[in-house]
Amino acid sequence: MKKITIADVAKQAEVSKSTVSQYLNKRYDYMGEKTKKRIQKAIEELGYQPNFVARSLKQKSTKTIGVIVANILHNFTTEVTRAIEDACHGADFHTIICNADDDPVKEKHYIEMLRAKQVDGLIIFPTGDNRDLYQQMLDASYPVVFLDRKVEEMPVTAVMLDNERAAELAVDHFAEKGYERVSLMTTSIFNHVTPRMERIEGYRSALRKNGLAVEEEYIVSADQDEMQEALEKLLQTEQPPEAILAGNDLVLIEVLKYVKHKGLRVPEDLAIIGIDDVSFASFYTPSITTVAQPTFKMGRMGAELLLDKIDKKDKQMSPFYRFEPKLMVRDSV
Amino acid sequence: MKKITIADVAKQAEVSKSTVSQYLNKRYDYMGEKTKKRIQKAIEELGYQPNFVARSLKQKSTKTIGVIVANILHNFTTEVTRAIEDACHGADFHTIICNADDDPVKEKHYIEMLRAKQVDGLIIFPTGDNRDLYQQMLDASYPVVFLDRKVEEMPVTAVMLDNERAAELAVDHFAEKGYERVSLMTTSIFNHVTPRMERIEGYRSALRKNGLAVEEEYIVSADQDEMQEALEKLLQTEQPPEAILAGNDLVLIEVLKYVKHKGLRVPEDLAIIGIDDVSFASFYTPSITTVAQPTFKMGRMGAELLLDKIDKKDKQMSPFYRFEPKLMVRDSV
DNA sequence: CTGAAAGCGCTTACAG
């Protein structure tokens, strides 16, 4: 079955391709009623579907954006991504999601591939290790928005959580409940990922603010597959912490696994707060106190900022947008 | 900054566009070494990036597939989608994911939009209500694979769970543990969604096989927002069930919320099995017995089947692929 | 009010 093109429609309707094109683009300004009807009829009879690729080539817009996430396994990422898709859908844009898997090489490959595919802009959860590429996009004024993380010295619009505040909310809550020995666990900080560094910073200053000592051994970063070991080590010391702040959802899961495995009681033996309001927090037993990120708002904001840039409604935007975390008080502390 | 095109490279390297194109496509057959070098040099100097859209127009292949899921909120969907993306990535294909939100109108819109964008094929979790469109794609031999669900009388390759077996595994396990009054809860069956219908069927026959009575009141289907009410009604009868089979992850969550709210003990007051091996099943308290779907395998198979079709390696494939569910025995029954 | 023509950035059969 041969593809129907605009030429076929034109022939069938006995008008020129130009006129059909005008019709398709709803530039009816001076178009005769009968012409419209004829074209409409021809389109229906032939079952014509415009070829978006051809249009994209000419118009230099694919109505598609790319989203490169650092790691799709985070619940946060999934939710933000969903919000981005929703917002884009509203603007008739498609999204191509790519998972860099925390690997700068993959990230580079995706950036290049997506740009070759002429996506109109990119939302990136940057690994941070492709500064030259980021810079190149900046220089070319190619529309980019960073999400969740920023890259030092790169004036790229970034949508982020107020991470220090997130850690502070948790530490304050622990302090309020009388806990003094509070640990912070995060996944690897090898790449100096913004949220992790900032959460550690916020944790430190919040402890000080509450007159609590900062024990360096209580700050632990480990890869997910080493987390059980790290927990064992952390909790088998002379003076183990009474409370743990899990730096993200994956850490929280590891903590809960450990707790279950060891038969610890929460919060009696160990109090827990997790950053990221995971789905099961509310109906877990005990229900888990969390610090929620406004994932939906953040995703939408990221998408809107990018779409504005694409639309040149840019007008010198402030580079960083910070979002307020929210403490969800439940029973685990 | 003007876009660099193949013409610029050709000029810089003092060869023709054709030759550059050959080079890009690695058709080196008769290309002189110095020519290659010159082109390579020009590409680097200019920072040339091929325009994939132009190539797509000519080659009639976008190296992109579309995935239209019925409802992205299911954990199953997220996992399958991830597997599809992985498999496609391996074949240098991109994926555009669209969420039809169980709405046939949205589904139609997405199918048309993606085809206009000339995606090379489509994986669809069909709502089932766009038979004409499905048929049209079949007639045009456009590459399509259904996932999770099939559509009656549509000979479209479909990748599905052995749903009857999934229900049977659960019922057998309940029976083995001595439970006699077993309920099955599913989300709405308004559209006769394949897995739900088949699970109900499997549940019925497994009860019979185990010599247990089929109580029609124990088979309940409700939308998510009516689930609590439905549970209340189900469990406040004269002879309430002692066990519930949650038809999917969303139902399971509603059941757990109810249980927590009412302070029921699991499995003493109510035994539970969920179809879909949710992330928290293993570290929930009590840990939840589930029937796992091989989401990764199913997604990969769907992608491979589609890529084969696109590649015309089709050769009359069997229309349905069934995957074996697996019982994950834990503490909730 | 409508059409002929050029062009978007590639690829490819063909000529030499």
Place this chain on the structure above:
DNA sequence: CTGAAAGCGCTTACAG
């Protein structure tokens, strides 16, 4: 071994 030319399916400035 390499190049000129046509063409993929559209859009758009311009002419009439």
